[in-house]
Amino acid sequence: MATRHGTMSTERPERYAKQLAGHxxxxxxxxxxxxxxxxxxxxxxxxxxxxxxxxxxxxxSVPADGDADRFAEVVADHLERFGQRDELHVVWDA
Known part of the structure; x- marks a missing residue:
């Protein structure tokens, strides 16, 4: 699998994890x-x-034939939309 790692600064990390999982x-x-x-x-x-x-x-993470960068952006887009009021952003490792 190809994997991207990132972080999102937030005072409510559990909330956003739960929200994305439910979505x-x-x-x-x-x-x-x-x-x-x-x-x-x-x-x-x-x-x-x-x-x-x-x-x-x-x-x-994506299977070996997938596009990890694209999938990471999809994940970030969702989290950032959920955290729009708090102006949250996912920062991916280089």
């Missing part, structure tokens, strides 16, 4: 694993959201 629940499965929210899509993509102190760690 995408019908496209696959969601689970709580070792303190993280894991969303697995039927098409093979995976999102792992780890709430921390003032931050939401985001991991966006």
């Amino acid at each position: 995408w629940a019908r496209r696959g499965s969601t689970a709580q694993e070792e303190g993280a929210t894991v969303i697995r899509f039927d098409t093979g993509q995976r999102v792992v959201l780890r709430p921390g102190e003032g931050v939401l760690d985001v991991e966006a």
Whole structure:
């Protein structure tokens, strides 16, 4: 799998993890694993959201033949839209 890692500064990381999981629940499965929210899509993509102190760690993965950069942008677009009032932004590692 190809994976992108990022962070989103927020005082409510659990809220945004839960909101994204609920939004995408019908496209696959969601689970709580070792303190993280894991969303697995039927098409093979995976999102792992780890709430921390003032931050939401985001991991966006795609199968080897997928476009990790594009999928990461889709994940970021959703999180940023949910956090629009708080002017939230996902920052991806280089």
